[in-house]
Amino acid sequence: MxxxxxxxxxxxxxxxxxxxxxxxxxxxxxxxxxxxxxxxxxxxxxxxxxxxxxxxxxxxxxxxxxxxxxxxxxxxxxxxxxxxxxxxxxxxxxxxxxxxxxxxxxxxxxxxxxxxxxxxxxxxxxTPRKRKSVKMESDEGKAGKPAVDNVWEDIDKGELYVFTSKGVKPSHKIAAFDMDGTLIKTKSGKVHPVDTNDWQIAFPTVQKKLKEHVEDNYKLVILSNQAPIGNGRVKIEDFKKKIENIVTKLDVPFQVYIATGKGFYRKPTTGMWKVLSEKKNGDLKINMAESFYCGDAAGRLANWAPGKKKDHSMADKLMAENLNLKFFTPEQFFLGHSIANVPMAKPDFNPKELGDAPFNDNLIGKEKEILVLVGFPGSGKSFLAKHIEKESGYNYATVCRDVLGSWQKCAAEASKLLERGKSVIVDSTNPDKESRGRWLSLAKEKKVGCRCAKMTTTIAHAKHNNKFRELMKVNHIPVNDIVYHTYKNKYEEPSVSEGFKEVIDVPFSPRFEDKESEEVYRMHLLEK
Structure with missing residues (x-):
């Protein structure tokens, strides 16, 4: 056998x-x-x-x-x-x-x-998914069993902490709140608390309004960004005591989510809500139409009320938009104020409004050339270079400063490629005449043409792209605000007067591996 x-x-x-x-x-x-x-x-x-x-x-x-x-x-x-x-x-x-x-x-x-x-x-x-779902079906209309004790959990090595206080019950209806500037404010009057005891209830009506919502079978949730924990300025054990003291003072059961890092849990991205809805609500589906979110980071402009400073960000409002969730400012929810005439900023870039632009065949030249790309970090230069390589049948090859380390090494590699009969794409920011002039000189030396492709991506759009790469853990060098502002200060509009045969404007057109990636990209990812 x-x-x-x-x-x-x-x-x-x-x-x-x-x-x-x-x-x-x-x-x-x-x-x-x-x-x-x-x-x-x-x-x-x-x-x-x-x-x-x-x-x-x-x-x-x-x-x-x-x-x-x-x-x-x-x-x-x-x-x-x-x-x-x-x-x-x-x-x-x-x-x-x-x-x-x-x-x-x-x-x-x-x-x-x-x-x-x-x-x-x-x-x-x-357990809990299958057996709990059976119980929830048999207890139609009930909110589920309350938590029997206070419990802390940490997720993703402390990127997210979750506190479930005694008495919290799963519910189809979620009343979610930011913490600082919404439920509490500093005693000291400073913008940021001086220590973990520097807090008091923000409005006299807070406890009454919260209790009304508990009686109406809402589950109360706090969603709070707390970067000082992530960067070590505040100890998590001290902060845990602060949270427990706040929940005790509010005298209602709360489930509290604390985002300490810069990743998908941090507002305005929706990681905290995702954990709540998928893992921390007893398998009950959240009714988004009946649920809401209340926060003070709404993008209100200076003097939105007499003497009021502008909001530090619009992360709360944008997270609500990402979730398609009803949004209230604290004054609107706790004090009944109207926001009809409150001036609010809009984000500089809205990913939902970005359309698709077809590939411009004119980017592929008929003769051997150097094509110099110009644009912010994250403006789509590398993606465009790969697209040109593919569409040209790999008659074009790319030299990238991020890969090779210096323009001198890029120039040496470009010379070799030109000698082999390839056209060359220069993938670096090239903001000014000086940086572009090196490539015009090389083209002249090698007796080939030189054109310029300028990405029309705005700084806000480029920052969004960079944040998307961080969230999707794309292998790319992180870019901070200093790099963007250095580029902006150096920038000189490219023109044919520098020696280019042509300057082509190229709009950014995203492509996605899957539907999930596109869903993340179409969210507001920036806080301001």
């Missing part, structure tokens, strides 16, 4: 997707994708590497992603190889998205667990 032909499968215990077949001795990459139905931004597209050995009935597992994966409940170390067997449980993110390795047929020496243990394991995996 011939040897048994075995197959290996990576099966989701909750059945969220079809089993993924692991081909013998071939690396399979698992992560955020349509294959796994995982949309969680904290899960990398390349989170795990799996390589099955169907002869030995083993699988080599390696964590590639930044955030921690798990094996049988234990955390994996990044880029360390683990060998696992039939029946091993793999958590794509630690304690989440639990899968099992299964060989078919199982190895000869494998003993099937007793039925009672297997059932218990499956029931553990069904």
């Amino acid at each position: 011939g040897s048994t032909v075995r197959s290996c499968f990576f099966k989701c215990l909750l059945g969220s997707h079809a089993p993924i077949k692991l081909i013998h001795n071939v690396e399979t990459i698992i992560g955020r994708s349509k294959l796994t139905n995982i949309k969680d931004q904290t899960c990398s597209r390349q989170q795990l590497s799996l390589k099955a050995n169907c002869e030995e009935c083993s699988v080599e597992v390696k964590q590639l992603g930044v955030n921690t994966s798990g094996l049988n409940g234990f955390a994996l170390k990044r880029n360390v190889e683990y060998k696992v067997e039939h029946g091993s449980r793999i958590e794509i993110l630690l304690n989440n998205y639990i899968h099992v390795i299964e060989f078919d047929p199982p190895p000869e020496n494998y003993e099937e667990p007793k039925l009672s243990n297997k059932r218990k394991l499956e029931e553990e995996e069904e």
